[in-house]
C-alpha cells in the first residue's frame with residue numbers, strides 16, 4: 001500500500017516502517033498515526049513478516065504529537081475523538097515483535113511511541129523527553145504511565161515535571177532502552193536483532209511478548225501462572241519437538257511455526 005507519511009519496506013522476514021515527515025521532525029499527526037496503525041496491521045497479517053522495526057530519521061525518531069494540528073483543538077474535540085486513543089490501541093495490539101530504532105529526538109508522543117514498541121535500541125544521538133508541560137499540557141500517550149513503569153517514579157516525575165531531555169546513555173542506565181549503539185550502526189543493529197528474532201518460532205516469540213506485557217497488567221502470582229500456562233501450551237507445538245531435538249542432535253532448529 002502507498003503511504004504519504006511513512007515508508008514501509010519488507011525484506012526477508014522483517015518489515016521496516018520509517019516515519020517520514022522530515023519537515024516536521026516526524027511529528028505525529030492523525031494521518032501518520034493512522035497510516036502507522038494500518039502498516040502495523042498489514043505487517044502483523046503478512047505471514048512472511050516475523051519482526052517489525054519502527055524508525056525515524058537521523059535527526060528525529062519523532063518530535064512528538066503534531067503541535068500545529070493540536071493547537072486549534074478544544075476539549076470537546078479531543079474528548080469526542082478520543083484523540084489518539086484508537087491509534088495507540090492499534091499500535092500496541094500488534095502481536096509480532098516490534099523494535100523501535102531511535103536516533104535523535106524522541107519527544108512527547110515520539111518517546112511514547114517508542115515505549116509502545118517491545119524494546120528500544122537507541123543511537124548514541126538519541127534524546128528522550130516528555131516536554132508536554134512546556135506546552136501547558138501533559139503527556140497523553142503513556143508518558144506518565146509507561147515511562148514510570150520503565151524508569152521508576154523519581155525519574156519519571158523529573159522528566160514529566162521539568163520537561164528535560166535524557167540522552168541515550170542515561171536512558172540505558174535508567175532501563176528505558178535495551179542498548180545504545182553508534183548512530184551509524186543503528187539500522188544494522190536493529191536489523192540484526194530483528195533477524196535473530198525472525199529465526200525463532202513465531203509461536204514462542206508471540207508467547208514471550210504476551211507474557212512480558214502481562215507483567216505490566218497483573219499481579220506477580222497471576223503473571224507467573226499466565227507464563228507457566230503459556231510455557232505448558234508450547235509443549236503442544238511441533239516447534240517444541242524440533243527445538244529440543246535440534247539441541248540434542250547439535251544442529252540448528254528449523255522452526256515451522258506449528
Ligand code: CAA
Pocket residue numbers: 023024025027028063064065066067068084105107108109110112131132135138139140141143
Ligand atoms: N509538532 C509540529 N511540528 C513540529 C514539532 C511538533 N511536535 N516538532 C518540531 N516541529 C517542526 C517545527 O515547527 C519546524 O517546522 P517549521 O520549519 O515549519 O517551523 C520543524 O519541525 C523543525 O523544528 P525546529 O526548527 O524547532 O528544530 P530544532 O532543531 O530547532 O528543534 C526540537 C528541535 C527541540 C525537537 C523542537 O522542534 C521542539 O521542541 N519540538 C517540539 C517538541 C515537543 O514539545 N513535543 C511534545 C509535543 S506534545 C505531545 O507529544 C502530546 C502527547 O503526549 C500525545
